[in-house]
Amino acid sequence: MDTLEFQCPQCDATCIAEMVVHWGGVNDYGWWIVRCGTCSHLFSQYVGRDVNDSLLREGGEVLEVLDRAIYTKEDVEERLIRLRETAVEQ
Numbered sequence: 001m002d003t004l005e006f007q008c009p010q011c012d013a014t015c016i017a018e019m020v021v022h023w024g025g026v027n028d029y030g031w032w033i034v035r036c037g038t039c040s041h042l043f044s045q046y047v048g049r050d051v052n053d054s055l056l057r058e059g060g061e062v063l064e065v066l067d068r069a070i071y072t073k074e075d076v077e078e079r080l081i082r083l084r085e086t087a088v089e090q
């Protein structure tokens with residue numbers, strides 16, 4: 001099983017994801033919007049495997065899955081800003 005490790009840009013907590021790769025098949029690349037399980041910071045993480053089928057196992061939770069076939073990097077940043085605003089209001 002392939003894993004992907006990345007850090008929260010705010011508190012450096014490690015997130016570990018289980019990557020699903022469809023060998024010889026179609027992989028949907030894209031981004032996750034992740035909420036850090038340690039400090040609740042929201043950030044985007046590019047997933048160069050199947051973004052829909054891979055799972056974040058440790059360190060946080062995936063709030064949204066943004067497929068590169070549909071969304072651009074700019075869309076991801078916009079979405080992130082909107083989610084941060086919503087989080088502040090709550």
Ligand SMILES: [Zn+2]
Nearest residue numbers: 008011036039
């Ligand atoms: Zn954090």
